[in-house]
Amino acid sequence: MSYFRQNIDLMSGYQPGEQPPAGVKVIKLNTNENPYPPSPKALQVMQNLDGELLRRYPDPMAGEFREAASQVLGVPKEWILVGNGSDDLLTMLMRACADRDRNVVYPMPTYVLYRTLAEIQDGCIAEIPYDDDYQLPVERLIAANGAVTFIASPNSPSGTSIPLELLDKLAAHLSGILVVDEAYVDFAESDALSLVQKYDNVIILRTLSKGYSLAGLRLGFGIAQPSLLEGLIKVKDSYNVDAIAYRIGAAALLDQDYKIANAEKIKTSRTKLTNNLEQLGFKVLPSQANFLLAQPSQKQAEWLYQNLKNQGILVRYFKQPQLEDKLRITVGTEEENAALIKALTQPCGSD
Incomplete structure (x- = not known):
């Protein structure tokens, strides 16, 4: 049984x-x-934390971190959603979008958590193979007609980056959400943030685990138009980011x-x-x-x-x-x- x-x-x-x-x-x-x-400024915040932060529930939208991210990225704070690592944003997207009748699409090999989270939701999965040089199979991804399509750029485990024009083509032709997972963007020569302004079906995911040396903190965020974030806010955990994490994370993010x-x-x-x-x-x-x-x-x-x-x-x-x-x-x-x-x-x- x-x-x-x-x-x-x-x-x-x-x-x-x-x-x-x-x-x-x-x-x-x-x-x-x-x-x-990590940044000495982030460590200083950690060393001077007030115990009152532990007694009270945290800000459910991590406003202090949203303000910092807005300042650094040049986007309105309302376009930013904070998570317990960028994996938390992936979970929200799967909760909101995946089921047996709606395709979850991504090229393979890539971050295998996409598959795991889709399986948890009993989602319909379409895995499109990369070739040996990891050229993005754009036409096949479009044809798969995903309710949500995940593209890691730079990709893990290959480290290869996807040209912006190919991501732009995907965003223009997909009827569902395009997720550009930029966990490793701090080591890349370009990013896809401009697509968020252009398309209301694009969300960019970032994390403080890699570039900011804060993997143990568990803090990430998504950038998208508010109409897209609205659906994700409905399914996120009520207090998904703790007060210590978003305060330390804000200091690290501001120390560019x-x-x-x-x-x-x-x-x-x-x-x-x-x-x-x-x-x-x-x-x-x-x-x-x-x-x-x-x-x-x-x-x-x-x-x-x-x-x-x-x-x-x-x-x-x-x-x-x-x-x-x-x-x-x-x-x-x-x-x-x-x-x-x-x-x-x-x-x-x-x-």
Whole structure:
């Protein structure tokens, strides 16, 4: 006997990247965390928090953070919806849009949480394959006629970015919502924010987990016209963002100089790490994110993943089509990246 809906029994839950136990020292290059500390201004807010914030319920719309995001992005605060990480916004979109009669569409491989959340809602899923170079299959995505279509740009796990003109074409031809998931936009050369002004069916998702070094805080937000956000507000949890998170997040967001400086360091390291991997025979896709998708020339990717883990270095391995011969590697500090290259060099002659 099962207590759950049939679709819940049949689905596999989302599998997050491995988190080592507290106190275990590893080089952690598997979950795309920023290797540098959060903004000192954000840390100062955390250190000076008033206990009264814990006694009272938080602002249900996280107004302080909306004001900060409005100032930084140049959009009205009413166009911003805050969530417990950008995953919370994804959940709202699925709650509002997905069911058995309405397609949830996305290209694959991509962020697998899209599939998990659609399965939870018992949604009708259409997965459109990318080619080996991760060129967006625009016509097939349009033909799938999604109630909601998810495009990660830069994409995970490939790191590749989608040209704005292709996203514009999608937005113009889709009858449903286009979600442009920009979790890694802080490491990219362009963004799709302009589409929000142009189309009322577009929502841009951002997070403070990557560029702002706040993955443990769980804070993200969506930008869209108020008519679209209105439906999402109906289905969001009543107090979905805690008062501590949105106060710290506002300080981090306003400290753009610090965020940009760290992002530039990561982009420089990304180029160097790409070159080093290519010298070892890896094929590396051009990345606009803080990670690389790298295909080894000789050793099996799964073997390399386990071998690195045995040496105290975690990278991400996906045992699924189009990815089972590749590793996704977060760009770490210069010291962490050097340790990775050394570990990849040493074991080449042995199993």
